[in-house]
Amino acid sequence: MAALPDKPTLDGLEQRWSTQWEADQTYAFDRTRPRDEVFSIDTPPPTISGSLHMGSVFGYVQTDALARFQRMRGKAVFYPMGWDDNGLPTERRVENHFGVRCDPSLAHDPDFVPPAKADPKRKVPCSRPNFVELCLALTVEDEKVFEALWRRVGLSVDWSLTYATIGPRAQRTSQQAFLRDLARGDAYAAEAPTLWDVTDQTAVAQAELEDREQAGAYHRYGFERSDGGAKVFIETTRPELLPACVALVAHPDDDRYRPLFGSTVVSPLFGVDVPVLAHELAAPDKGSGIAMICTFGDTTDVIWWRELQLPIRNVLERNGRLRASPPAAITSEAGRAAYAELAGKTTKAARVRIVELLVEAGELVGEPKPITHPVKFYERGDRPLEIVTSRQWYIRNGGRDHDLRQAMLQRGKELHWHPPFMHQRYESWVEGLNGDWLISRQRFFGVPFPLWYPIDDAGSLRYDDPILPGEASLPVDPSSDVPPGFTADQRGRPGGFAGDPDIMDTWATSSLTPQITTGWVDDPDLFARTFPMDLRPQGPEIIRTWLFATAVRSHAEFDQLPWSDASLNGWILDPDRKKMSKSKGNVVTPAAVLDEHGSDAVRYWAASARPGTDTALDVNQMKVGRRLAIKLLNASRFVLSRLPDGPLAAGDAAITAPLDRAMLAQLAAVVADATTAFEGFDYARALEHTERFFWRFCDDYLELVKARAYGEAGDAGADSAHMALSLALDTVLGLFAPFLPFVSEEV
């Protein structure tokens, strides 16, 4: 046995033991074990283009404590790690890092080299394959940084099980799941009004919306009545959409407007006849109580347009500017002249100009009334979302299907939520769905839709007759791969084919993490041993995206939940109790914190936080954790110094002293309590009880037993003490191991 160190220290433990664990394959998954002896964890793949912050460490440490507990209970823990590297965040990072932008019309240049110095104002265009190469190169570097961090904080993942959401298995899984959805009718393409980000020029999903309070103004102007009666005045924050107006709408019970229902009015400036209609959603107390329906100003317009069966008068281009030619409904010379003043302008500029036109025409009543109101934004965008009509891919999620929605609500009830109140967020999200899940993105770095379209002799794409690849050929990239039965030179030609140009949104892939990690497409044996999984740990802010979408995919494919339990961690707040965010500049880098306090101390802080509870970044807690780890070293040094031949085996000596028996009885109760807590995913409670016992053990028991342990009360007393100390130390180390793995291992 090695000699006890004179002065035990925490320094260097992370490096030593993470290296040793890797060498010993301590956390390798034993894939020979049957399903009921496996505990499988659907680890969140961190967005690796995002910055590292303490919030990343916080949740993953809590999950690791659960993983270590299950392993110590005898389970084979299936604990993979993924990297979410596909999608828009990576594209942005690559554009800024290398100073390039993707131009899909360019051909691949094998000798392409990004500019030596990135100039954000002058980004060099490059082909899609070149762009993807740069994305892959950068993500590999990002992943190294993350892996190093995770190893340092002691995550007990099996590092042979890593995956990337842009990797081959993830692509194959995404494409296969999509093709199966398509075959079942759970996926479909439709030409429909779509939430559109004009900056990134891509469609976005309902789950990626957020409201932001914006300054706006009510503009009041009137529509002439066809019957010559008094003008009908509306108030709008989007006067520039007047040329897209298709109707006016008021509440069916609104006596002011009821006589007008069914009649038509004429729009100012443009002279277009529009009907006055009734609909429940019109709010009598908003503005003048009668609203202008435009295609499309907001999501309410979409509802009215659909339910009142109105025509489309599109004025917005995908780049956020008003299109060059007016809608066909504007026929008058004056109307077309007015539109020409707006054509080509951004919505913002068009708004300024149309107000001038309305003023010149004497149509604007009074001054615009400034208001602040919530406006929908893409959560990563900086300009308001617009709504354009475009062909997109959707997955049915219950947003327009009562039975499916009920089924998904039922899945939410079947899932065990930790803590339970998080279920509420799922419920309110599913109940509020207002459409199916839009999964196509007009971007470059992502999983392509695995299909092609025949081109007829007239040169038109036959969207309703797509050419599908066989599952065995996945993954495919329809922009470079040629569909069965065609040759490469037929691409884009009449009688030939065209690949679907879109990619899947990153959630369409990450919603399949259970299928990706467990080998659904290529490892049936592993799949049978690990799926459905046991635990989905994640943050509460992505219940509506990741958790719900994963449940949708599993429900469709397997008619069951992808996991039995979900644990939701809380937010990290800075010491002033504000949410940590980059823009506030209060983000602390994990590396600096780990340098200062050590991994076990940081883990102690994270594991002290109750499940699902928002938690302050508290350096004090880390100091407490560090002291605890040192105390554990010192107490162990004492115990081991009384055991010169090493720890005793059960039965080596009789435990006779009442003090020893009482201490061990207390310890047994702590073990039972910690086990119960852990089985309920309450790592924090397990730690709290363990810690409370340990300090009393040190301060009371060790002081009382010391003399006897040194032999001052005879051999029998010493033997009992030594046996009790050996047993207690071993047990205490086991209790602390999920939280303080480095110091526990060191002892």
Added chain:
RNA sequence: GGGCCGUUAGCUCAGUUGGCAGAGCACUUGCAUGACGCGCAAGGGGUCGGGGGUUCAAAUCCCUCACGGCCCACCA
């Protein structure tokens, strides 16, 4: 507009079938004793956010209000 979480000592937080208000940090005082001074011992400090109710008994259960944070919503 609907909903969720929180409000306990100066600070960070426990308090799980209602039963004498707790821990750590900070503060005060003492202690170099053979695991540890990153330690040990002792001490001061709280109208449990406000109000009402149920009960022999409420931090805990019910109602209500306030404040903080978050989620959802059809936001002309």
